[in-house]
Amino acid sequence: MTGTPRPLPFRERVLGWTGQIARSPLFWIVLALKLVVSGLAGSDYLTQLFVPFIGRFVAEPLSNPYQTFWSMGLHSNFPYPALMLFIEGLPHLALRVVGLGDLGPRALLVLYRLPLLAADIAIFLILCRWLRTHVALLLRLYWACPLLFYISYVHGQLDAIPVALLMACIYCLISGRHMLAAVLLGCALATKTHIIVSLPIALVYLWQNTSRKKLVAKFLVLSLAVFLFWNLPYIASTGFLRMVFLNPEQGRVGLAQIPVAGGSLAFFIIPALIAGLIAYSLHIHIHNRDLLLSFIGFCFGSILLFVAPAQGWYFWIVPFFAYFFARLSLPYLALFMLLQAAYFLFFALIPGSDYVTVWQFGGAGRQGTLFDLVGTLGINPQLPLNIGFTALQTVLLLCCAVVYHRGIRLAQQHKLTARPYMIGIAGDSGAGKSTLSDGLRALFGARHLDVICGDDMHKWQRGHDRWVEFTHLDPRANELHNELHYLRSIRQNRLIWRRHYDHNTGRFTEDHPIKPRSVMILEGLHAYYLKPARELYDLKIFVKPDADVLLHRKVVRDMRKRNYTKEAVIAAVEKRMADSRKYIVTQERFADIVVSFLSREAISADDIGRPDLAIDERLRITLSNAYFFDTLVDDLHEAVPGNLHHYYDDHDLQVLEFDRPLDIEDIRALAEKHLDGLQDFGVYDPQWRPGWEGLLQLVLGYCIFHGWHDRHAA
Ligand SMILES: Nc1ncnc2c1ncn2[C@@H]1O[C@H](COP(=O)(O)OP(=O)(O)O)[C@@H](O)[C@H]1O
Numbered sequence: 015m016t017g018t019p020r021p022l023p024f025r026e027r028v029l030g031w032t033g034q035i036a037r038s039p040l041f042w043i044v045l046a047l048k049l050v051v052s053g054l055a056g057s058d059y060l061t062q063l064f065v066p067f068i069g070r071f072v073a074e075p076l077s078n079p080y081q082t083f084w085s086m087g088l089h090s091n092f093p094y095p096a097l098m099l100f101i102e103g104l105p106h107l108a109l110r111v112v113g114l115g116d117l118g119p120r121a122l123l124v125l126y127r128l129p130l131l132a133a134d135i136a137i138f139l140i141l142c143r144w145l146r147t148h149v150a151l152l153l154r155l156y157w158a159c160p161l162l163f164y165i166s167y168v169h170g171q172l173d174a175i176p177v178a179l180l181m182a183c184i185y186c187l188i189s190g191r192h193m194l195a196a197v198l199l200g201c202a203l204a205t206k207t208h209i210i211v212s213l214p215i216a217l218v219y220l221w222q223n224t225s226r227k228k229l230v231a232k233f234l235v236l237s238l239a240v241f242l243f244w245n246l247p248y249i250a251s252t253g254f255l256r257m258v259f260l261n262p263e264q265g266r267v268g269l270a271q272i273p274v275a276g277g278s279l280a281f282f283i284i285p286a287l288i289a290g291l292i293a294y295s296l297h298i299h300i301h302n303r304d305l306l307l308s309f310i311g312f313c314f315g316s317i318l319l320f321v322a323p324a325q326g327w328y329f330w331i332v333p334f335f336a337y338f339f340a341r342l343s344l345p346y347l348a349l350f351m352l353l354q355a356a357y358f359l360f361f362a363l364i365p366g367s368d369y370v371t372v373w374q375f376g377g378a379g380r381q382g383t384l385f386d387l388v389g390t391l392g393i394n395p396q397l398p399l400n401i402g403f404t405a406l407q408t409v410l411l412l413c414c415a416v417v418y419h420r421g422i423r424l425a426q427q428h429k430l431t432a433r434p435y436m437i438g439i440a441g442d443s444g445a446g447k448s449t450l451s452d453g454l455r456a457l458f459g460a461r462h463l464d465v466i467c468g469d470d471m472h473k474w475q476r477g478h479d480r481w482v483e484f485t486h487l488d489p490r491a492n493e494l495h496n497e498l499h500y501l502r503s504i505r506q507n508r509l510i511w512r513r514h515y516d517h518n519t520g521r522f523t524e525d526h527p528i529k530p531r532s533v534m535i536l537e538g539l540h541a542y543y544l545k546p547a548r549e550l551y552d553l554k555i556f557v558k559p560d561a562d563v564l565l566h567r568k569v570v571r572d573m574r575k576r577n578y579t580k581e582a583v584i585a586a587v588e589k590r591m592a593d594s595r596k597y598i599v600t601q602e603r604f605a606d607i608v609v610s611f612l613s614r615e616a617i618s619a620d621d622i623g624r625p626d627l628a629i630d631e632r633l634r635i636t637l638s639n640a641y642f643f644d645t646l647v648d649d650l651h652e653a654v655p656g657n658l659h660h661y662y663d664d665h666d667l668q669v670l671e672f673d674r675p676l677d678i679e680d681i682r683a684l685a686e687k688h689l690d691g692l693q694d695f696g697v698y699d700p701q702w703r704p705g706w707e708g709l710l711q712l713v714l715g716y717c718i719f720h721g722w723h724d725r726h727a728a
């Protein structure tokens with residue numbers, strides 16, 4: 015009996031991206047097709063040029079095939095540097111070593127496609143790792159992409175390998191493994207010299223995001239050293255130098271020109287274009303993965319606009335475009351499809367189109383191409399060819415324009431770093447302000463978020479006589495106007511010098527510099543006490559646990575971290591109660607979001623301060639009904655059914671009430687789907703906290719991004 019398949023749990027659906035690939039019939043069907051077609055097809059490039067060259071290397075690994083071929087007058091067999099030769103030759107070499115090297119032509123074609131397949135899978139996995147929630151679309155846009163299929167498995171161009179190494183380099187670059195990224199870039203360069211275009215972009219990215227000159231220099235030296243290392247066996251031979259560095263393909267790109275002064279002078283477009291693109295990359299701030307990938311795709315795309323197209327070169331843009339288009343709506347996807355259609359049309363119309371000859375069946379042969387056919391009809395075949403060329407370049411231009419507009423220009427405008435996004439966190443002593451700030455810092459990372467603490471503005475150090483007169487909760491005991499000054503400076507993105515109140519010693523530290531980050535939090539007892547201060551925040555949060563939860567938390571914290579006894583803390587809390595009601599509790603009304611912890615059972619006096627006490631509590635988050643929560647709420651329901659109660663009240667507010675904290679994996683899955691704005695920040699590996707803290711990271715993170723988008727939409 016067959017029933018409807020049980021839906022996968024939410025988190026598995028979102029986070030289990032590798033499982034999603036493994037379960038996809040499309041993945042396996044396309045994989046099988048790639049292997050089968052590999053044995054059936056191959057252009058003359060592959061069969062007449064590359065295969066004999068690599069075969070020679072496999073037969074005599076210690077000789078120099080570049081020199082051998084060059085001296086035989088065969089100058090264009092293998093225009094790639096040495097690592098490409100090693101990678102392509104490796105499977106065959108391995109088989110020879112175990113005595114299985116004698117293979118028929120079909121088997122050889124498959125064998126030489128294995129490194130391409132490995133590269134193809136690597137690119138696909140990297141793209142899926144980046145866009146985990148878009149695996150289904152990436153399967154179609156990248157893995158089953160007819161254009162890429164044609165390039166690698168029908169035609170037999172090797173571009174998948176340098177692109178895979180470049181992708182791996184970008185992966186490491188973004189995740190902070192800079193030296194590994196340099197090694198990978200050097201390897202990529204040692205498989206195809208065109209990669210050189212991405213070297214300055216990588217350097218600009220590093221410089222803009224680390225400002226470390228030494229690191230940039232090391233990256234440059236290491237990548238060039240790795241490039242040199244792979245080529246060392248052949249570097250001194252003329253054959254190698256001429257075949258790899260001075261081949262007609264490079265001329266076609268590097269020497270693409272506009273004739274000037276009636277043809278007596280030539281303007282070389284590509285070097286000028288690359289110089290312009292590098293200058294532009296210095297002007298914008300490539301601060302995250304999206305921008306970096308969009309920019310590289312844009313650069314390769316722009317270069318292709320000015321050169322006569324070659325089949326393999328489209329491998330340089332399509333993976334980047336697939337990453338980009340996977341998150342756009344249908345009309346844009348249609349453009350991506352159109353690009354492929356235009357590609358196939360153009361290469362059908364070129365003279366000597368290899369659509370027929372690529373099929374390596376016994377008798378399949380050199381029948382007439384479309385170009386010849388059009389000629390026999392009495393039409394000048396140049397006309398349809400030019401139309402095909404115009405169509406291809408126009409669609410490519412449109413794709414580049416979309417990538418530029420949506421991927422680069424808008425990303426610049428939406429940059430959250432135009433001025434710091436200011437968050438206030440207020441609440442009584444022990445309410446959980448610092449814990450909440452720490453959670454948000456873990457989410458955004460210390461590079462993007464910093465916290466300043468209201469306690470720094472106490473007027474006096476611990477033990478001062480005036481503390482007999484005032485409690486710390488009294489606004490008069492705190493330099494609130496000085497705080498206002500700091501807040502204004504931060505909002506204007508200005509560095510401040512500020513002391514810190516050290517709760518370990520009860521003393522102020524020396525002033526130290528604080529550089530505003532993209533997100534700045536002020537957490538303090540009086541964050542919203544002054545009216546002008548309230549107006550400076552983008553988001554105001556108030557933390558309000560039930561009285562017994564608050565007292566318990568404060569006692570535990572003050573005993574553990576501030577060396578007070580339980581009795582001393584309780585006495586202080588009682589002494590400060592009136593001020594708490596008068597000055598602290600009253601600030602709740604100014605908050606945009608109120609976070610309450612509600613105990614289900616009162617905590618007994620004996621249990622207060624017991625470090626091992628597990629409080630049975632609910633979390634309530636009250637906030638404006640302007641926030642759109644429906645999709646997140648749906649997924650929260652699906653992740654843990656019955657745990658969340660979402661309702662609206664009569665005061666333009668909505669309430670999210672959770673019975674229990676969520677499992678950290680559920681948080682991760684929900685964030686993956688609903689907090690993709692984090693990536694705009696360049697945060698790719700947020701640290702999620704267990705328990706209530708993680709849930710608060712998720713919901714507050716969601717509010718921050720929605721508030722941010724609304725601010726920009728307005
Ligand atoms: N969400 C929470 N769940 C459990 N314990 C918490 C939570 N938030 C804070 N606490 C605990 O309460 C105590 C006081 O929190 P803290 O963040 O230092 O408060 P504040 O900064 O408002 O004085 C700490 O011991 C902390 O571990």
Ligand SMILES: O=C(COP(=O)(O)O)[C@H](O)[C@H](O)COP(=O)(O)O
Binds near residue numbers: 443444469487518
């Ligand atoms: O009211 C507070 C605020 O701190 P928090 O909000 O972090 O509880 C503290 O009691 C004073 O800062 C004095 O601190 P100490 O007793 O360490 O001198």
